[in-house]
Amino acid sequence: MRRSNLPAELNHFVGRAGELAHVRELLADFRLVTVVGVGGVGKSRLAVQVARGVQKRYCDGVRLAELAMLRDPHVVDHALVEALGLTDQTSRPPREVLVDHVADRRMLLVLDGFEHLVEECAGLVRRLLVGAPGLTVLAAGRRPLRLDGEAVLPLAPMSDEDAVRLFLDRAVAALPGFRAVEPAPVRELCRRLDGIPLALELAAGRLPALTVEQVLHRLDDRFRLLTCGNREVLGRHQTLRTAIGWSHELCTPEERLLWARLSVFAGPFDLDAVEYVCSGPDLPAERVLDVLGELLAQSVVMREESPAGLRYRMLDTVAAYGAEWLDALGDTERLRRRHRDWYMGLATWCELDWFSPRQAEVAACTESALPNLRAALELCLEEPGEAHLAQHLAGTLWFYWVGCGRLAEGRHWLDRALALESGHEDARLKALWVLGYVAILQGDSTAAVGALHECGQRAELAGNALATAYSTHRMGCLALLSDDMPRAEELLGRALAAYRELGELNSQVLMGQVELAITKVFQEDLEAAVALCQEVREVCEERGERWTRAYALYVLAYAAWTRGDHAEARRLLDECVTIDHAFHDLVGLVLAIELLALVTASEGDPAEAAVLQGAAGPMWEAVGPPLFGSAYFSAPRRLCEGRAVELLGAERFAAYVAEGGALSLDEAVARALAGRERRTEGPSGPPRGGRPQVPDMRKPAGSPTGKGGEAAG
Incomplete structure (x- = not known):
């Protein structure tokens, strides 16, 4: 797991030295610190900057959970799972997953924009703090969580000096070469904006079109209008709304319209989405880019680079203002x-x-x-x-x-x-077989059987042959994980025949072919398994498909190990591990690492094999029942453990397993891909035994195989 997911776009920070130091001191004494204040006062940036400054205190890292755009309180736990970079594929509630993950870690969790979900967040934070003595929470919102032991820091607007520094910094960014000839208007502008950072940034964004004096004059007129000339009655929250409203008034009609419409987005968005969602007769699609560019120049919209490419977003306060206008428009x-x-x-x-x-x-x-x-x-x-x-x-x-x-x-x-009953059978059938698939991978066979049986019965009545094929396919997958190889082979074969008849070809179909190959492996028909997976591999290469390809590589690597070709098995597994890790597919990843441990033992390095086996342990905790409770899938682990214990002894084996179990997911993957060169310790020469045979997957390590040989490598 990465040590931090703090956003780069909040890296530019000006002023607030005193507040930064104060929050750092509070974090040394309290496990829950909440920074509160009106929208736009700089809570998020302060929290992120504090987190950057103290992250060395937390050996297990700093993680940021941004909650401002969540609407469904039931998704709060899932959002934190996402923020912590966890991949849990079990049917356990996400809160249980979170508690288990942080229980023994020393880390800082930053919660930002939680005020509309305060009850759900308070309950979650309470549970996490009770279950994880090494966890510290830094929260930023408009109200406190009101939990015992919470230290609350009300964040005031910036001091005059810091406000001027921030405005000048943003002014230069908006208008390169900007220089305040007369400092008095800048100080007056900052004073009238009450030192609220968002208001200052919006004002600075106007400098390409207006002078500081013009900005001040227009803002002064607006303040008098809204307060009947009484400057003292203007609270700081109203100051922000006034600054945003003033910026809104200075926008063209097209800019105001786009601002309002952009408020429907719940997170980052791209240009294509804006052009579709926000265009219309009053804002043609071909005008959207230019209008969006103007909102960017005025700091109404922010841009950010992401793994998916360029994205845009609005600060929640700005979006909320736009949403009010969208409501007023009845749109x-x-x-x-x-x-x-x-x-x-x-x-x-x-x-x-x-x-x-x-x-x-x-x-x-x-x-x-x-x-x-x-x-x-x-x-x-x-x-x-x-x-x-x-x-x-x-x-x-x-x-x-x-x-x-x-x-x-x-x-x-x-x-x-x-x-919910939808009255649309095709939509329900698809959701049912997908639910069955998800439940199988979570180890919830009861839910899987219920969903797949319902899908199969309703598909037959509806005459939906494709849904029938998918439900049959997933029932075959369930039989595979339940060690019923004849039934798995029959169901998977029937599903593949139906796919061919219907002309269906996609990743699911290829995965069914790989699953059929696994039944062949487990029934000792390696030749048929290799043929099936070579065909999958060729189709994947032709189509550029990588996810299913990784599973085909796993089966081919197993066949290579069985032939005694350890170098080929390792090469195939290295590619398999790389792909599975890139897609966060823990099922494929843990299977590959366990087989890689067996290959490593067969190469003559039982110590490294034990480390890899240990590294697989936490992955199985996140996947579900270890080896799915399958005697077949557990065979590589049993064989590897038997060999390693024989050569190392039980005590040393356990120590190496513990070493592997302490690795993070990223560290475990790096260790697996490094190969035997990472360690210098290990026995000289290969383990005892002759050419490997296909093992009986259901027998304990060391017992005769179904073909009369010893399962040695």
Whole structure:
């Protein structure tokens, strides 16, 4: 896990030396520190800057959870799982996952923009602090959490000196070469804006078009208008609203309209989304880029680089102002539906493009769009008669829930969508088989069987052959993980035949072929397994598909190990580990690392093999029942452990396993990819035994195989 996810865009910080020092001191004495203040006063930037300055105190790092744009209180726990960089694919509640993760760690968690979810956040923070003595929480919001032991720091506006420094800094950024000829107008402007950083930034953003004196004059007129000439009655919150409103008044009609419409976005957004959602007869799509550029120049919209490319966002205070105007225009519901339609379309495009060379791009795009996809799902669930859209969207995102390690959140949305009757059978059928797939990978066989049986029965009645094929496929997967190889082979074969008849070809279909190959391996038909996976590998190379390719490589690596070709097995597994880690697919990753441990033992390095086995332990905790409770899938672990214990002894083996168990996920992957060169210790020469045979997957290590040989490497 990365030590920090603090955003680069908040790295530029001016002033507030006293407040920075005060918060740092509070963090040394309190486990919960909350910075409170009006919108725009600089709470977020202060919290991020403090976190940067104290992160060396926390050996397990600093993590930021931005909650301002969350609408559904039930997603708070999932948002923190995301912020902590966790990939948990079990059916455990996300709060339990969070508590287990932080229990023994010394880390700082920064919560930003929680005030509209204060009850949910307070309960979560209380539980985390009780369960994790090494955890410290720094919160930033408009109100305190009101928990025992909470230190609250009200953040006042900036001092006159700091306000001037900030304004001049932002003025130069907006207008390179800017120099205040007369400092008095700048000081007066900062005083009238009460030293509120957001107001100062908005004012500085006007300098390409206005002089400081013109800005001051216009603002002065507006203050008198709003306060009837009584400057003293203007509270600081009203000052901010006044500054934002003044900036809004100076916008052109097109800019004001786009500002209002942008408020429907729940997180980062790209230009394509803006052009679709916000355009219309009064704002043609071809004008959107120019108008957006003007809002960027005025600090109404911010730009940020992300793994998915250039994205834009609005600060929550600015967005809230725009939302009020959108309500006043009576256009909120229409814009929310357009927003939902865009992200429905985006999800559909991503599902199709998942089976292409753009798979990594799809993963990054969906990750960036997650806050907006949540908002779209929430709207579908809220609106009467739109449950079918929620079912369709939650089902369409299967590639993200399964392929990118988001099983728990996927289960949340699928369960909520399927709790409603939609009257649209196709949408329900898709959500059902996706729920079955997710539940299988979470180790929840009861829920999986229920969903897949319902899907199969309803699909037969509806004459939906494709849904029948998918439910059959996933029942075969369930049989595979339940060690019923004949039934798994029969069901998977039937599903693949149906896919061929229907002309269906995608990552799911190829995964079914890999799963069929695994049944062949477990029944000692390596030749058939290799043929199936070579075909999958060729299709993946032709289509640029990488996620399913990794699973095919796993089977081929197992076959190479069985032939005694350890170098080829390691090469295949190195690629497999790299792909699975990139997609956050813990199921594929832990299987590959366990097989890599067996290869390492077979190469003659039982110590490193034990480390890799230890590293797999925490991954299984995040995946579900170790080895899915399968005697077949556990064979590589048993064989590796038997050999390593024989050569190292139980005590040294346990010590190396503990060393591996202490590695973070990123460290474990780096260790696996480093190979045996990482360690110098290890026995000289290969382990005892002859050419490897196909082991009986259900027998303990060291017992005769089904073909009469000893399972040695």
